[in-house]
Amino acid sequence: MAHEETVYDALDQAHGGEGHWAFGTGFDDPLAGVDTTVPDGVDPADLGAYCLMLGDDALVLAQRLTQWVTNAPELEEEVALANIALDLLGQARLLLARAGSVGVLGRSRTLAGDTIPDEDALAYFRDVDEFRSTALVVAPNGDFAQTIARLLVAATWRLALFARLRASRDPVLAAIAAKGVNELAYHRDHAGRWLLRLGDGTAESHQRAQAGVDAVWPLLADLFTATEVEARLTAAGVAVDPASVRDEVRSVLDEVLTRATLRLPAWPADAAPGGRLGRHGPELPALLEELQGLARTHPQATW
Amino acid sequence: MSDMTAEGGKNTPSSPPLASSGRAPGRGRRDWPLYEVFVRGKRGLNHVHVGSLHAPDDEMAVHAARDVYTRRNEGVSIWVVKAEHISASSPDEKDPMFAPNGDKVYRHPTFYEIPDTVPHM
Numbered sequence: 037m038a039h040e041e042t043v044y045d046a047l048d049q050a051h052g053g054e055g056h057w058a059f060g061t062g063f064d065d066p067l068a069g070v071d072t073t074v075p076d077g078v079d080p081a082d083l084g085a086y087c088l089m090l091g092d093d094a095l096v097l098a099q100r101l102t103q104w105v106t107n108a109p110e111l112e113e114e115v116a117l118a119n120i121a122l123d124l125l126g127q128a129r130l131l132l133a134r135a136g137s138v139g140v141l142g143r144s145r146t147l148a149g150d151t152i153p154d155e156d157a158l159a160y161f162r163d164v165d166e167f168r169s170t171a172l173v174v175a176p177n178g179d180f181a182q183t184i185a186r187l188l189v190a191a192t193w194r195l196a197l198f199a200r201l202r203a204s205r206d207p208v209l210a211a212i213a214a215k216g217v218n219e220l221a222y223h224r225d226h227a228g229r230w231l232l233r234l235g236d237g238t239a240e241s242h243q244r245a246q247a248g249v250d251a252v253w254p255l256l257a258d259l260f261t262a263t264e265v266e267a268r269l270t271a272a273g274v275a276v277d278p279a280s281v282r283d284e285v286r287s288v289l290d291e292v293l294t295r296a297t298l299r300l301p302a303w304p305a306d307a308a309p310g311g312r313l314g315r316h317g318p319e320l321p322a323l324l325e326e327l328q329g330l331a332r333t334h335p336q337a338t339w
Numbered sequence: 340m341s342d343m344t345a346e347g348g349k350n351t352p353s354s355p356p357l358a359s360s361g362r363a364p365g366r367g368r369r370d371w372p373l374y375e376v377f378v379r380g381k382r383g384l385n386h387v388h389v390g391s392l393h394a395p396d397d398e399m400a401v402h403a404a405r406d407v408y409t410r411r412n413e414g415v416s417i418w419v420v421k422a423e424h425i426s427a428s429s430p431d432e433k434d435p436m437f438a439p440n441g442d443k444v445y446r447h448p449t450f451y452e453i454p455d456t457v458p459h460m
Contacts, residue, residue, distance in 0.1 A: 110371075110393070112392050112393065112394060112403040112406065112407055113403075115403075115406050115407050115410075116402070116403065116406040116407075119406050119410060225402075226402065229398065229399065229402065233395065233399075
């Protein structure tokens, strides 16, 4: 065998020389062999609604991060943010597919064509009041520092949730969480490293990091309040009570901010769920217009 | 969109809202050192040079390399090194450096049969 010219050639050789490295090599199907039966005593409508909550958070945050593509301060960082967005999009896809598989499709199924898979119907053909994302991920990006502050909070919170969700009685949720934990650990790490450098950087970067953190912290208010769906599923051993991750989230965020020489903003008082019940501000319709416009204009488009 | 600088290893990303455009002249990535990236593939073998990137410091360079060069499952290990730390042969010395090897066939192990079961030769 000749000396491999590049690492890509070497990988191609390692996987039988099929020349498909551009599509990835050696990937695992995260749901291979996973039992998809709904656990005993669990209302499929609740399970589907919960999957929409977690899936919509990922979908909306992926869309927000994607808005940095062609706009990020550095090319390398642009790729990093796009990678994180793609991880989240993958999580959204699995979660929305799970919601569809238990029959939770809302009005989307009647609006989407028959050839469109459930997860795409849910992503592209649901109306704004059917979305279950929290205000944390819906909020606009702001500047780079604020984007990083929001990403840190979102990744820390979701990682704490997913780590516990690995023990869910729903085997599909448990498998999705097990896959997501590695991704989210990287997202949290990435955001944390940036916030340390911004906070403990120059006067300008410090001021912007502080402003970003101050803008994001109030969005923590409704993250730890369970909806009725979450309360029922937590009792059934399927969901994670969001209140149970509050201490971990708070201690991680406090530590990062302290090391970044940033002032800890006041921790907001717990608020009633808003986005989880489909109540959204004006930012979400605008985001969905961008996300869904093409699919709705050309519902049969293929490429 | 951005004006970034590195001061003593720290950096200042400062980005106006997304709607604005135009990069601030005279500052930016030119202040970030260039790193060369080496990736070791799944199967083992050696680290192979895959490209380069700019990063504010060593730690961020490793992370940027992960995001830029191992997006398709290419690697299990990454090395980065500042390009300024690489000593290289000069193109001007190409002939004295390499030409004398061209006619010394006895230095090549071409007189052996290599069994099919021996990998990586």
